Amino acid sequence: MFPLEDRWRFFWLIVPLLWCCQRGQSELKVLVRLEDGQITEESLQADSERDCITLEFQKADGTFVTYLADFKQGVKIFRVLILGELERGQNQFQALCFITQLQNNEIIPSESMAKLRQKNPHTIRQAEETKRMETLQMDVSVNFTKALQLSSHVHNICAEAKEAIYTRQDDVRTWLERGIDGSMFEVLPLYSTLPAVPPCKLCPWDWKPCICSYRLGLEWIPCSLKYCKSRESSGRSTSYKCGIRSCQKSYSFHFYVTQKQLCLWDEET
Numbered sequence: 001m002f003p004l005e006d007r008w009r010f011f012w013l014i015v016p017l018l019w020c021c022q023r024g025q026s027e028l029k030v031l032v033r034l035e036d037g038q039i040t041e042e043s044l045q046a047d048s049e050r051d052c053i054t055l056e057f058q059k060a061d062g063t064f065v066t067y068l069a070d071f072k073q074g075v076k077i078f079r080v081l082i083l084g085e086l087e088r089g090q091n092q093f094q095a096l097c098f099i100t101q102l103q104n105n106e107i108i109p110s111e112s113m114a115k116l117r118q119k120n121p122h123t124i125r126q127a128e129e130t131k132r133m134e135t136l137q138m139d140v141s142v143n144f145t146k147a148l149q150l151s152s153h154v155h156n157i158c159a160e161a162k163e164a165i166y167t168r169q170d171d172v173r174t175w176l177e178r179g180i181d182g183s184m185f186e187v188l189p190l191y192s193t194l195p196a197v198p199p200c201k202l203c204p205w206d207w208k209p210c211i212c213s214y215r216l217g218l219e220w221i222p223c224s225l226k227y228c229k230s231r232e233s234s235g236r237s238t239s240y241k242c243g244i245r246s247c248q249k250s251y252s253f254h255f256y257v258t259q260k261q262l263c264l265w266d267e268e269t
């Protein structure tokens with residue numbers, strides 16, 4: 001029923017037969033190696049009804065990363081929960097939320113994700129393609145209370161990051177054109193504004209505002225579908241979805257913080 005070619009032996013899509021009973025939610029867990037060499041389990045949840053995919057993993061230092069692709073609204077949300085250093089007067093954890101537009105060919109559709117199965121769950125996955133690192137100037141803050149319009153998931157995902165939800169002016173422009181309420185956005189200072197706000201790394205005062213940087217790597221994303229050809233008895237060939245291509249993608253976020261205390265990790269890099 002499902003002839004699998006050897007090069008697609010790791011992943012395949014269980015096509016039409018299971019469609020009827022495979023609606024709604026599904027979860028796939030894959031082992032991946034992070035940048036620091038640590039192995040972690042990445043969880044990929046697809047919800048085809050709500051048309052979204054959630055990718056989550058925890059780093060060795062305890063940092064918990066969530067990436068959510070909301071296809072309905074065309075946005076993606078990154079949430080990072082960073083463990084604080086209590087002895088330095090920080091909170092138990094610090095939460096950051098970054099919201100930006102979902103691009104084409106970034107991740108496969110939720111309904112394909114829901115059908116993805118893994119043959120060898122103990123294999124450590126390595127992405128087939130490494131994408132260029134993206135630098136994002138997150139120069140706008142988003143009001144949590146009003147952000148429901150951007151995505152119904154914001155309230156759930158960004159609840160711990162109410163004071164630290166960021167987006168970009170470019171994204172805001174697109175959203176305003178779509179009729180989204182502009183009063184939820186507030187433009188923040190950046191390097192270029194005067195008086196200049198220094199990068200936190202170069203700022204000697206813990207209590208002064210600065211521009212914080214956070215680097216985030218997604219080691220394994222199913223970024224596009226693979227197609228196989230099959231030949232019908234009539235001799236005509238047709239193509240069908242038979243697997244996925246995986247990608248590695250890193251992001252470098254830059255955002256304003258009111259005090260360097262909120263960006264202590266930047267010091268050590």
Ligand SMILES: *[C@@H]1O[C@H](CO)[C@@H](O)[C@H](O)[C@H]1NC(C)=O
Binds near residue numbers: 144145
């Ligand atoms: C966010 O919006 C709510 C509702 O309009 C408002 O009460 C609140 O003051 C706003 N928060 C900020 C930080 O502007």
